[in-house]
Amino acid sequence: xxxxxxxxxxxxxxxxxxxxxxxxFGYPITPQNEIPELFARELPKxxxxxxxxxxxxxxxxxxxxxAAAGARAMTSSSSPGLALMQEGISMLAATEIPCVxxxxxxxxxxxxxxxxxxxxxxxxxxxxxxxxxxxxxLAPATVQESAEMMQKAFDLSHKYxxxxxxxxxxxxxxxxxxxxxxxxxxxxxxxxxxxxxxxHQGRRPPRTIKSLRLDPAMxxxxxxxxxxKYSRIxxxxxxxxxxxxxxxxxxxxxxxxxxxxxxxxxxxLRQNGRRAGLIRPMTLWPFPFPAFRVLPEKCKSLVCVEMxxxxxVDDVRLAAGGxxxxxxYGRCGGVIPEPAELSEYAEELIVGGAV
Amino acid sequence: xxxxxxxxxGLTETDTHYCPGCTHGVAHRLVGEVLxxxxxxxxxxxxxxxxxxxxxxxxxxVDMIECSHGRAPAVATGIKRTVPGKTVFTYQGDGDLAxxxxxxxxxxAHRGExxxxxxxxxxIYGMTGGQMAPTTLSGQKATTAPTGRNxxxxxMPLKMSEMIAEVPGATYVERVSLHHPKxxxxxxxxxLRGFTYQLQNRGFSMVELLSTCPTGxxxxxxxxxxxxxxxxxxxxxxxxxxxxxxV
Numbered sequence: 001x002x003x004x005x006x007x008x009x010x011x012x013x014x015x016x017x018x019x020x021x022x023x024x025f026g027y028p029i030t031p032q033n034e035i036p037e038l039f040a041r042e043l044p045k046x047x048x049x050x051x052x053x054x055x056x057x058x059x060x061x062x063x064x065x066x067a068a069a070g071a072r073a074m075t076s077s078s079s080p081g082l083a084l085m086q087e088g089i090s091m092l093a094a095t096e097i098p099c100v101x102x103x104x105x106x107x108x109x110x111x112x113x114x115x116x117x118x119x120x121x122x123x124x125x126x127x128x129x130x131x132x133x134x135x136x137x138l139a140p141a142t143v144q145e146s147a148e149m150m151q152k153a154f155d156l157s158h159k160y161x162x163x164x165x166x167x168x169x170x171x172x173x174x175x176x177x178x179x180x181x182x183x184x185x186x187x188x189x190x191x192x193x194x195x196x197x198x199x200h201q202g203r204r205p206p207r208t209i210k211s212l213r214l215d216p217a218m219x220x221x222x223x224x225x226x227x228x229k230y231s232r233i234x235x236x237x238x239x240x241x242x243x244x245x246x247x248x249x250x251x252x253x254x255x256x257x258x259x260x261x262x263x264x265x266x267x268x269l270r271q272n273g274r275r276a277g278l279i280r281p282m283t284l285w286p287f288p289f290p291a292f293r294v295l296p297e298k299c300k301s302l303v304c305v306e307m308x309x310x311x312x313v314d315d316v317r318l319a320a321g322g323x324x325x326x327x328x329y330g331r332c333g334g335v336i337p338e339p340a341e342l343s344e345y346a347e348e349l350i351v352g353g354a355v
Numbered sequence: 356x357x358x359x360x361x362x363x364x365g366l367t368e369t370d371t372h373y374c375p376g377c378t379h380g381v382a383h384r385l386v387g388e389v390l391x392x393x394x395x396x397x398x399x400x401x402x403x404x405x406x407x408x409x410x411x412x413x414x415x416x417v418d419m420i421e422c423s424h425g426r427a428p429a430v431a432t433g434i435k436r437t438v439p440g441k442t443v444f445t446y447q448g449d450g451d452l453a454x455x456x457x458x459x460x461x462x463x464a465h466r467g468e469x470x471x472x473x474x475x476x477x478x479i480y481g482m483t484g485g486q487m488a489p490t491t492l493s494g495q496k497a498t499t500a501p502t503g504r505n506x507x508x509x510x511m512p513l514k515m516s517e518m519i520a521e522v523p524g525a526t527y528v529e530r531v532s533l534h535h536p537k538x539x540x541x542x543x544x545x546x547l548r549g550f551t552y553q554l555q556n557r558g559f560s561m562v563e564l565l566s567t568c569p570t571g572x573x574x575x576x577x578x579x580x581x582x583x584x585x586x587x588x589x590x591x592x593x594x595x596x597x598x599x600x601x602v
Contacts, residue, residue: 023433023436025433049437051432051436051466053462054461055458057426057429057459058429058432058458058459059429061422061426061429061430061433061459062429062430062432062433062436064420064422064430065402065420065429065430065431065433065434066434066436066437068420068434069400069434069438070437071437073437087423088423088426091423197400197418197419197434199397199399199441200396200416200417200418201398203397206367206416206417206418207419208420208421209419209421210403210412210419210420210421211421212421
């Protein structure tokens with residue numbers, strides 16, 4: 001398959017099948033419906049199984065069962081659907097079951113809108129379910145990257161035995177772009193299967209997948225083990241893109257759809273002689289704090305741009321550590337910012353002496 | 356000296372945590388015996404649910420997975436659809452199956468999942484300390500129905516087996532009781548039938564076991580058995596509610 005024009009949602013689904021996904025469980029919700037629809041068409045042809053659940057709650061629990069039985073399994077949904085799945089996601093994290101969950105974000109709170117938004121940053125990075133756990137969150141900004149990150153998501157989930165989020169949004173999922181599937185199809189990892197439920201065949205003691213530990217000392221130990229894993233992930237897996245940032249005086253920080261808009265603003269500002277740049281987190285968790293460890297020498301301020309009322313800006317402020325002021329510009333409720341308004345906002349900051 | 360009775364290989368050596376007189380032990384033994392007799396212990400995956408039976412994963416000699424409250428039929432769906440050659444069962448109480456998990460049980464039946472559901476109905480929430488369940492009888496006292504279940508406030512007790520029998524995808528639904536040896540033998544036959552249909556890929560089977568909760572009911576074990584026979588069976592009649600026509 002050469003370069004093909006397709007929607008972000010379709011690219012993710014095709015990439016998942018190339019990534020070895022054999023089982024998909026999901027429930028309809030806009031704007032992610034192309035994902036289950038493509039799986040319903042293509043997965044049976046590839047020898048896999050598509051099953052429509054009665055709710056997102058059932059879907060995430062089917063995913064839990066399927067992945068616990070050894071399948072490369074996934075589900076997808078959009079913001080309110082993800083909220084319903086959080087009970088299951090906490091369970092998947094607690095029991096260390098590898099799987100992939102796609103969130104094609106829409107505006108909230110509540111039912112909100114079906115238009116694109118990034119207001120699930122908290123939901124994607126701060127849990128949402130109960131307990132101390134973290135989920136790897138990959139944030140693509142193009143259709144091509146949506147496909148690449150999808151394949152990578154399965155490998156990461158198996159490497160660390162943890163659920164992985166792929167964080168898209170209604171714009172990225174619905175837009176068409178050329179995409180090329182460059183990563184070779186994955187084969188089922190021959191990794192450790194000692195946790196998979198397969199029936200003991202009378203040859204080993206029965207195996208149990210569980211999260212309940214009533215003895216506080218045992219539960220504390222389990223938590224510490226999980227935290228150890230999260231530390232390893234934090235050290236190794238954070239990723240970001242740096243765009244025209246080396247000599248930037250004004251450094252934007254944005255992810256996903258917002259980041260691709262910001263790139264236009266950076267180019268516009270540069271044309272007008274303003275030294276602007278961008279740091280684009282490609283992993284929301286672990287947040288790429290190393291990207292901010294050494295700021296460009298002339299950097300005077302950071303501007304966090306989100307399609308929300310300001311969620312990632314908390315992490316950007318932590319990353320800045322008070323060295324430079326952090327400004328925030330957001331549009332929400334499904335409104336997509338335009339490059340010109342971002343450039344204008346930056347110009348105002350510069351003229352006003354903030355930069 | 357010959358052995359005339361021994362513990363089933365379907366159960367582990369772990370002591371159970373169940374209260375004296377509780378019929379979970381009997382229910383466990385019946386399921387264990389059936390799986391042993393069918394030669395399925397090495398090829399079975401069980402789904403434990405939230406409630407007293409959550410620790411069933413310590414007692415059944417099969418691979419087990421713990422499920423969130425009410426979700427066992429969805430988890431079982433995911434397992435069975437992934438490893439269709441394995442025998443998959445859920446073991447759920449009435450709080451789990453008849454309240455928080457009604458959507459999951461109805462839709463697993465609706466899809467005709469090839470799983471076996473062991474539904475333990477003791478008309479109360481046991482694990483959490485004796486609160487009213489959807490199955491609590493009218494007038495029956497519970498910690499959240501201190502003067503007895505009031506139908507005007509909480510509705511009449513839900514008859515899950517009758518409901519599930521109406522679902523087109525359900526293959527076999529039977530209600531049995533564990534309050535007397537004669538009934539326990541019938542219960543075992545029902546459980547055997549449920550697992551046999553699964554082995555034959557004939558679809559969804561559910562066996563409801565009327566059970567006692569002496570602690571939650573505030574009755575001595577023998578009195579609890581009698582109470583079940585006198586009060587539960589008249590409202591929850593025993594028998595086959597749905598079964599395939601035998602060839």
